[in-house]
Amino acid sequence: MADTRPVRRQARGERRIAEILDAALGLFAEVGYDAATTNAIAARAGISPGSLYQFFRNKEAIAQALSERLVEGTRKAHGAAFADRPVAGLPLDELIDLMLDPLIEFNVSNPGAKTLFGNTDMPAQLAAATRPLHEAVTRRVTAVITARAPHLAPAAAERTATVVVQIVKGMMPPVVAADDDERAALVTELKRVIRGYLAPLEDTPA
Amino acid sequence: MADTRPVRRQARGERRIAEILDAALGLFAEVGYDAATTNAIAARAGISPGSLYQFFRNKEAIAQALSERLVEGTRKAHGAAFADRPVAGLPLDELIDLMLDPLIEFNVSNPGAKTLFGNTDMPAQLAAATRPLHEAVTRRVTAVITARAPHLAPAAAERTATVVVQIVKGMMPPVVAADDDERAALVTELKRVIRGYLAPLEDTPA
């Protein structure tokens, strides 16, 4: 009765897993984490409740896997964008575009993502499951900031990253919810905010 | 005009209600909305579950009442701050202090408030209950912005307010969670962000 189940992760399993995560993401977007019942997730994924547990030990594990997929998803998007570009040498505007555009696009096409990423106050269970996501994102942003403003003390760099991340998180729900025109306008504002916040840091040499 | 009894007759009821809302706020802060059971709220308020339902139709009504109390609370704080001050004539720095300081103080001493105000993705039930809070806050900010930058189109003013509000919301959880020193640093950053965002709007005359 211990916990020795391997939790299948092969072959056809991968597709199933993806379907389950899609279903969970959709439900999270619609009703939130707590109200998204595992039975409902299974039903939306087109499988039985029992099958769901063949792939995930419990509900928290779904959130966790989803988190990881989000980290991975944005990392890929960012990776592609930054390929062969020296972060340090980019104009700030361009850097912001490269960082935000894929992130926004990802959140718009996965509206449930904000439950995991954009949420600022969540059940303890969810918080534990998504902490790695938060930390990964914050770490990435900290790295960029450190590269651009090397004179900043580590604590200051991390705080700056936190501020940026929280701003983006805060803006995500209205951005995702808005129609195309309003979204474009909101994104413009968001970028203006970020630029206005980061620009002075870069100008201040040691 | 003849019947002035209700005012006093409900005096005790008012206190009960306040106790319930305090209990709910505390529990929301500690475990979140879903995990805060009505029985636990009643227990913390020192009453029986049955009594709780004499004051609130259901759990959602508690969130709603709490929302209203928060609107009222921050309105009062702001009202006191702005008393006899022409919003339009204030230096931007001072305006930001006047708006944020009471809000932050309120959230710090009521950490549960972020569940209702700072949360960016919540169960449908909660979202419905707290919409009035969001709208009231956004309306107030819109009014200030319109007063300071009268050249802005109404839609732009409202969007600007939304951005400000979402930034503040996003920053609230880390601000509330931080220790005193880090909190001060974070608040400084937050104010810098807001100032950087609003300053250009005010300088641009029609």
Add this chain to the structure above:
Amino acid sequence: MADTRPVRRQARGERRIAEILDAALGLFAEVGYDAATTNAIAARAGISPGSLYQFFRNKEAIAQALSERLVEGTRKAHGAAFADRPVAGLPLDELIDLMLDPLIEFNVSNPGAKTLFGNTDMPAQLAAATRPLHEAVTRRVTAVITARAPHLAPAAAERTATVVVQIVKGMMPPVVAADDDERAALVTELKRVIRGYLAPLEDTPA
């Protein structure tokens, strides 16, 4: 969400608890521990599933409380029987009657008791819950044996007690299941067994 529920135990509660334990005992007798669902226990007790959990934290707690009631029940029966009698001075036959008769009567009128007491191989959960019962009974028998055969080493006395207890346990199911005549015959045999086993020990002085 910790475990601070007092688990009511007063006034009307006592009757409820008794009803629940009766229901559990009956069901244990009929279908065994695992197959006795908490919902079935509640139904038989004439209450809802939710109510059951107002009195018992979980299924295991029911078994535990039942165990304690059995210890208490047999202790009372024995207590009454032994009142003012010097265990050491009693003829062996009489002692055996005094020990077994109440025990058998108790098990016959509570056929579920053998699930907790007479069972020799049980789910881990049940085993944990009933260990105190086993230990209490063995301790009591050890005390009697030590009083009657003071020359026995402690380990030997305890082993002797274990043997007696296991014999009685083993005999309980057929005794309980038999009709009146057959039961009388089985009890006669059982007493013969016990007497034959204990008699030599008492004759052997230091």
Add this chain to the structure above:
Amino acid sequence: MADTRPVRRQARGERRIAEILDAALGLFAEVGYDAATTNAIAARAGISPGSLYQFFRNKEAIAQALSERLVEGTRKAHGAAFADRPVAGLPLDELIDLMLDPLIEFNVSNPGAKTLFGNTDMPAQLAAATRPLHEAVTRRVTAVITARAPHLAPAAAERTATVVVQIVKGMMPPVVAADDDERAALVTELKRVIRGYLAPLEDTPA
């Protein structure tokens, strides 16, 4: 007479069955009947859940087959012991050794056996499946007793057998659980009990 294939064709099947029964026995010993899931049995037997059901209609059938194997196992052990010995002419001590030693050895090396044999109160399903085992054992003991004490009425002989069997059952769990030294001591006691119980019957001629 023409078709002798089945015997060999099922050779591999026989091994599979044996492996499944071994797995079940082990699991029964470790966690009990209810907690021993069919999937776990299959896994321990090194086959898939589906394959298990090609050999056994359901879980109960496994218990039943295991019962039969135990009957067979002890019958063989006893058969070997009694070979060419006139049961009626043996000294009682020797008879008891011949009957108990193989049984104890068998249970010690198959600790799961007590779930089927030593258990005195089991789920209805299990009880049905193991009744043949109980009856076979009791029948065998009855036969021995009848042979040694022919003056006993059939009902008395059977009752005596029941008593002996239940005593042995009751002692099996502590015997199996004890370490070597304590086990030897317990077995000595057990044999003393049985001898003390049976001796008088043999001495009393009609």
Add this chain to the structure above:
DNA sequence: GATGAATGAGTCTTCATTCAT
């Protein structure tokens, strides 16, 4: 015969809500 993914009824437990006192 073998596989293992899939099933879905059923288990324990929780909790918003009601109601007799």
Add this chain to the structure above:
DNA sequence: GATGAATGAAGACTCATTCAT
């Protein structure tokens, strides 16, 4: 108004069993 026992509909999760491959 107050109480707190009672309710019962779910929810997360399990497991004996089936079936397509």
